[in-house]
Amino acid sequence: MLREGLAKAVDLVTEHNRLTLVVMVVVSAVVLAGIPMLDTASQAGADASAFEDIDRVQKANYVAANYDTSRNDSNRTVATVYVRQQEGDVLSKSSLLATLRYQQDIRANASVATVLHEDGIVDIANMVAVALVDDRNASIDEQIAALDRADPETVESQIESTLANNPQALRLLPAGHEPGETAATDRRLLVVLNATAGSATAGDAVDAALYDTAQAHSDSGLFVLNQFAYNAYNSHFFGEIVWLVLPAALVLILGVLAFTYRDLVDIVVGMTGVILSVLWMFGLLGWLGVSAGLVSIVPVVLVTGLSIDFGFHVFNRYREQRGVEEGIREPMNRGVKLVATALVLVTVTAAIGFLSNVVNPLGQIRDLGVSITLGVIASLLLFVTVVPALKISIDGLFERIGWSRRKRALGHGRFLRPILSRTVDLARRGAPVVLVVAIVVGSLGAAAWSDLDEESFQQPDGEVAEWKQQLPDPVGWEPHPVAEQLNHVQDVYQPATADDAIQERILLEGDVTANGTLTDLQAGVDTIEERGVLLEQPGVQSVTSPVTAMRAVAQRDPAFRAVFEADTRDTNGDGLPDRDLETVYDAFYEADSDIASRVLERTDGEYRSMLVRVTLDGGYADADETVADLEAGAARMDGGDRTATVVGSLAINVAVLDSIVGGILQTMALALAAIALTMAIAFRVMHGSATLGLVVAVPIALVLGLVIGGMYLLSIPLTLLTALLMSLVIGLGVDYNIHIGDRFADERREGKTAVQALEAAVTGTGGALLGSTLTSAGAFATIALVPHPQLQSFGSIVVIALLTAFLVSLLVLPSLLVLWERYSPEAVTLAPEETALPQD
Template sequence: MVLVFQQSDTAGDSLPDDVVAAQLATSDIADRTVESTDAFVFGAGIVNERSGQATGESFAVITPFALLLIVGVLFVAYRDLFDVALGLLGTLLVLVWMGGFMGWAGIGVTQIIIAVPFLLVGLSIDYALHVVMRYREARADDPDRSPREAMRAGLAGVTVALAATTFTTAVGFTSNLVSSIASIRQFGLVSAFGIVSAFVVFAGLLPALKLELDGLLERLGFDRRKRAFGTGTSAVNRLLGVGATAARRVPVAIVLVALVVSAGGGYAATDIDTSINQVDFLPRDSPDWMDSLPGPLRPGDYELRENVVFLNDKFVQSRDRSEVQILVEGPVTSPDTLDRLAAARESVGESSTPITLASGRPSVDGPLSVIRRVSARNETVAQVVAERDADGDGIPDRDLRAVYDAVYAAAPDEAAGVVYREGGEYRAVRLSVAIRGGSDTGTVTSEMRAVAASIEDGSDLTATATGQPVINELVQRELLTTLVETFLVTLGVIVSFLTVIFYRRYGTLSLGAVTMVPVVFALSWILGAMYLLGIPFNTETAIIASIAIGIGVDYAIHISERFVEELSDGGDPVAALETTLAGTGGALLASATTTAGGFGVLLFALVPSLQRFGLVTGSAIVFAFASSVVVLPSLLVLWWRYLGTDAAVDDSTAGTTGD
């Protein structure tokens, strides 16, 4: 290995452009001058450059697939070119507004922010589908209605649901503002702005454009009456009717099964992995099938992962990310202090994550190492050490103050690196343990804390394991704790808001809480799925909760709002569910398919973190949809049977309990 050192006056986590350029130039020099095909150059700048390149190439490959999927589903749902164009135009406006807000707020593009456009595309399509499909239903219900009257009737039924969805979804994402991680706070802020923008565009602008366009086309002789997706006798209608059938026949069984599965998911979440492995974030080489893509779309070859694994396995690294510090505070001049440190070194050697040197011993630096190095070249220090080694094992075990004094006098810089003194008093000592690169941070933390505990045991010393690997692990655990806390706060705010809305509109105090139950179910399901798939909960997946809550509340509100609206028109619960799932459920199905598909194509990305994000987010959307159209109908039937008497619905529904 040849090491090249660079110097920069720029502070912060990001590398200056000239440093990155120099590393890339070094790689080019190595390619030209080193004959061995096994030679490579590795550095943080190269990792950043190649990772960014892999992300760009990933989106170049998957964007056409995502676009084809979304447009294809929209054509199936709308069966109308003009409505598809209107929906895409509104989506484009939302994305432009989001980009302008990011510019004004000084928020840059990060790997987490990349998820926001996917989210807003899905939410925009959802809003557009609900507006257009309710408009189509209104025209179909009364053929004598003018387009303007039909739009007014359609918006009357869906605008409140859209407004409630916007508020609750924005709250779900705004909860990220309490995070201690800046990128997650920015994600929440940008998402909330984009969600409000989607409401303004699709509840205000789209209806006006739709009326003007339909009026123009009808004057030209085109028939603009279209059937709403999911209505009629289509296979989609029969599929969506499964929830209503189950609610009619076995509602209690459906709720119990969902409850048991949710309890299992919640229990699994308590043991979900919170570790982070930097190697897992490096791009992989493209699969063979991508080699057949056209030239502009064909991705390059990436060997970063293989290179860093080789370095981690073969070389000791002294980077902050590869070291754990054990700080020992208290009476460090006690006779047995250095013996305890020697025993701790042996414990380190029995652990799995520290580096093992060619000598077979772990790479540990501390007071003993410095004392031995200084003694080897300074006779005075060697004599002081020998005189204070009562048992002859080479480790001083009495009058350690004199030993520390001698080392400080002979090599003050080295001594200050491992022994801390203040006002002539020795306060603390430090052990530095080299960790194998790519080690699981959870394992590192548990092993090094065990070593620290062995130093403390039976003494007045206090030993603390710290360092970047330990800090990373604690941050991930804090993220999970923050998730639980913010979810509870968000849940309370949303339930309170929905309670007020449903009480003002329908006189029921309990429907808001019932509406949120499937959202909680869906969140527990995705956490359980992450546990089963071995996907850790860390900074890349921490925003899943916001997406699961935001999308889940969106779907659930539309179902509950439409159900109670249909009841107020004099229908029985099962008939109201059938109408709800045929109309609103069809819009949700098209929305869920496009949103989950848009995130799902991230599975073809070259960056593993994007693949995991796409898998988990797509699964969260599928779970939210399934919970809303399968579990929520049964909950609504049970709610009507036992709690629906507090609902101020039409008198014609009084006494109806369903079958």
Template sequence: MAVGIGNIEGGEAEDEDLFPETTPAEKAEYVDERYSTEDGTETDTAYTEVYVRDESNNALSKEPLLDTLQYKQTVLENESVAVAIPADGEITSIASIVAAAAADDPDATLDEQIGALESTSEAEVTSIVSEALSEEPEARQLVSNSYDPETTSAESHQIIFVFETTEDGEINDAVTSHLFETASDRENPEYFTLNEHALVEANEQMNENTIGLILPVALALILGVLAFTYRDLVDVIVGMVGVVVSIIWMFGILGWLEISAGITMIVGPVLIAALSIDYGFHIFMRYREQRDSGEPIRPPMNRAVRSVSIALCLVTITAGIGFLSNIVNPLENIRDLGLGITFGVISAFLIFVTLVPALKVSIDQTLERFRLDRQKHPLGDGAVLRPFLQSGVVLAKRAAPIVVVVALVATAGSAAAWTALDEEPFEQQTEPAPEWMGELPGPLAWEDPEYNLNEIYVQEQFQPVAQNEGDRIQILIQGDVTNDETLTRIHEAKDTGVFAESTGNTDTVSVLTAMDDLAEEDDEFAAAISEADTSGNGVPDTNLEALYNEMYTLSPESASQVIESTDGTYQSIRIIGPADGGGSLSERADDQTAVASTVEDDSNLTATAVSETTILQSGIEAITDGILHVMVLALVSVFVVYTIIARYLYGSATLGAVTVIPIVLVTGLVISGMYVLDLPLTLVTALLMSLVIGLGIDYNIHVSDRFAQELEAGRNFSQALEAAVVNTGGALLGSALTTAVAFAAIILHPHPQLENLGTLVVLALLMSFLVSVFVLPSLLTIWARFTLPTEEVTETETTSPSDD
């Protein structure tokens, strides 16, 4: 299996691959294929920023501006960079604008700009900067929000490099690497980028931080809880060996089958470790129950494996179904995750019913030859834990209907919580790590990557510069675009307020603006527009096809920006403009979609709002729908399969149904917990919904299976319920605590994405455990009252279940 790991493809997804294909995304591709840019050519350039920050808090003074020009000169000395800059391209910065003004030549070369700025006094530079920033909106976008007009100072500014792209639409890696390296070499002013090379360095630092702090804390907590629950070093080691082998098997199978690991590389070990630890607890605790004083080791282990293997097999089947339900998810990454985890679950089952018991028997036999006693007591038999676990049984006997009603109300409340969850594509770290983390001793000290701090700074200080249509909102209108009402609808759409006020090169462009521009240059076309305007409002409302024809005749470059012409017919038109950035992501998406609706309502037109906002929001909605589909499919599949299995194994389909019902409650409680703790619904939290179902059914099956076994062994209802909840509950408690503390360590991570991941998993584990020992017993009690003979459902509080 280990050899197969070498065949694994990491499958790192690009950002755009993290979301399913949606209508806005499809229409964005359509626009890219069918429409030209402002000069009539296909887009083959991209831009990247380098930020300049001065320690004196005035990056607009002469020396920092001069240093910026010299930095550009250094960058351009690299052959890869020089080749990648388009013939008509430029490097935009406030330094170039000021230096060109100082040279009194807008076309001054970089050397001429440097010479002119060197010969300009500080006072003159300040005057030029003030004039440029007050009169040129494009220049103001290059300066940070810290700009103070009274002192003509700002802490930082940005340089925008435009480069030709490679065949995959990206900037050449050698170019971005050179920008990163040259920026890192300069100290004052400070230069930095946020490109992929800066991110790689940040990830390396983050890994060091995680290995230095999170991993040791997690391991210490896991070993501490395992030591407390197992109370035996040998069992801890054997159990961890089983966990590691299970994970290796999972990746080995993926490798041999040549399935991309992708996000399974991150989430897979976490989920399989959780299930493997659970499997180990049940094997070891049942073995301890089965072994009588003075009995040899092998027979009780055989009985324990036979006894618990049915429950483990059922858990494997049902958990596998839960994870495999992700095949209906719209995201390929999540579909691969479901497949990978399913293989991991099967691997864990095989390892813990074969290898782990064999190791345990071999080691215990060897130790007992040296007269080391290997007789251990199961968890849940202590003076503290036993009364705690028994309280679930007592509650079931005295108030089962009340418990069930409360559970149903809690589940119903989760529906409202689901609709109230915030939806975000990803969570960003907006604050540096707490100071105390950096003050920890030695390798435990946390060092925030410069990338994170710089990213937070840029988000606070700079607004994105709209360099192309991709940064704006587009309304793509398809259908009979020559219909007389079409341009009237466009005119109404522009007045909805979703388009921001036009500044500089970010004017709103549409068929109407293109017509107006041509009318200013051609009187005959102006007359044609006037003739086509029967309402007198300045908007043509008849004979539109003839006007489109004339536009393509007079200026095909201008017309092709806003009108799609194929073989002489007009397939679509579009509006392009700067989007109003107010409101949350969903609010902006709703506003933009509403504009499209005003165009297509009561018409034969189809209008789609295309922007980064609508693409992200539609992706989130698709993921949300995917989660619902997965959860419904998983719950229904598990319900059907386990009901059939329960009918075959226990002779009662209703017992199977009762076992599955609490999973709905666990899912509901986790959703309610997310709402209370203000955890947003993101791509990462979406992935963990399978964990909720997988662990929920796991814990319930163990309790229910033990309950059925005890009844079959001749115990009465009360004895069977107590054995199931107290003895099996002890193993469940150990499993829940061990996995929970491991994930609790992740909460220390300052990134909210990982912090919330840890919080959600801990929440799912605790809810699964509590429901299995406090709600399921009440359901089993009600089931017993309706299905078992009356004389069997009697309270025998003084009778304790004997060991098998």
């Protein structure tokens, strides 16, 4: 039924090629009308409900429901401005004057002035200048005048005094600044704003003012890292990609197309189909309301590669089918009919692999799967309608004016055909050996899954290879300072305030009134402190726990102090009560219920949990190590019927990554099973053999194993993106095997022997696969030019997938087909002689 329906559709296209083009132009206009409606907003957020079964997420929800999780009650926010002079001194008189003039400019900005907090701007320059004026209320103009008048020796002396006597000044310098040093290459100033500055409108205006003014003072080393800085970086980054990567990819693609097609007209016709496929994808996304997101380059490159692959098969099979005395229409009709079933199978099975991501909790990945699927469907439709119709129309016109359009199919040349034919000899002579070697290699690759490094994300370091920068404009990559500045700031500074730092929480549940609970809790905190992950900043409390809260209340409440410090409750002399804790907790709540409720949950008179908050000197880049240190502390807090769980953002992020990595294995297994079932049914319907379909599907698992092994050898880590790309590998890996398997079945159906059928499949279809592999792998390899590790990892995985899928389809699948032919009780259904399709 499928073959008959496809045959009728192909007949319509090839017999009425001009009408087909007119209809498809109209349909394309409708589809492309969806492009202006395209939502390009990022959908990187996750569906929180998808992670509710994770223990840490459940505990975090419990904390949110039972504790006041606000970080502080401050009515202010803080923006940070950095000063950096790699070859200078940011504590020099000239640098201090530069930041005072920066302050003068931002104070003159209405957006900043209206939300500037009474604490104003905290800067070493102000501290020094105020001391020189000897007036705490000196205006910014008076500070500039005083500092300008002072001689360098006086300024240096005042800087030394300020750093020695003002702990707040040290917080503005890098963590490694040596006491007594009056010179530095880095410092920062804090712009203190009212809480109203956190609103979207006011915040944008303030951020814009801080960024624009810092840009105007960039010669003095000033910069900020806010949304406007990141927007400028992203805009610059994608602009550089356009000029460096796309030209390289285009040159490579056109070069491979020239090698494979050896015909300018076919290149133009094929690229027309490719461009339309991408445009159709965006148009359909617009109509369906699916976000293109920030990763739209991924489906563009994937759909481009798959549509080029479709084109190779259509053109190659047409060239194979055209007899010496034949015109254009009939061989195109036969060629498209022969390849259409494989293209449909490729589309269906690839869609299964891609659409396996629709259950993913990350919106961006769900949209990615939908986008690629729509693009592949569009490619299928266009390459069995527009491309054949356009090819017939153009070739017919040229041949009417005397220009022959006969071209030899790739794979039938005197150089390439012998090379491809050797894979058939290998399968004929050593199929069992090939299969054993493939299983061993694939198993070794798959076994490396557990040894892959796991990272939340791969952050660019801002470094760009010298040769990329030296390329002529506009191709040369011009580095943008933001990425390097961000890494530098994270390396040399501790967070300026507790609000700037990452805070993690540890939830203690169960019998929190048991003897020794507070002692165990403090032992866990001590363990975390020993690991060196806490923020050590003057004036910043890095730990807030029931112990710290009780000690603070005991200092100002004599009645509670008597209960807390009673010798009868402290049996080991460590300064903490270790028995009769319920009485201590009752007294704590009576002394200050507000503070107590922030660290100790009491519901219906029963104490059910405790909360420890820790402020960290670290970030998401080293999340795994930090969470491990926190878990070591939490383990010391466990005891009896009491459990301790790390439930902050870092811990949840690690748990989510673990969940996704674990879930992706299940997703891939289900996708492989679905593809195998689809292939069995399809080959049973089309070729009379379900087992042949299963044999064709088996190498996909081998491709996955080889990709995992390649990731291990190339040190590509498992991140949220690379783990999820594994399901996309299934959609890529199935393509080549289907083309070889379907061609083999077609040839056997026409009565050829197994070896003859393999010879035709490998040299004919294999030639098209070679062109597709060179084009797609080359295009993705150009992504390695982008100085961003996440994109480089993505490109590397896809290149590995394409190369291994190609090699498996030519080296392993023929051996499987030979063994299937020898030992399977099934056989391909033979076509009736009178309806046989001619083969060259």
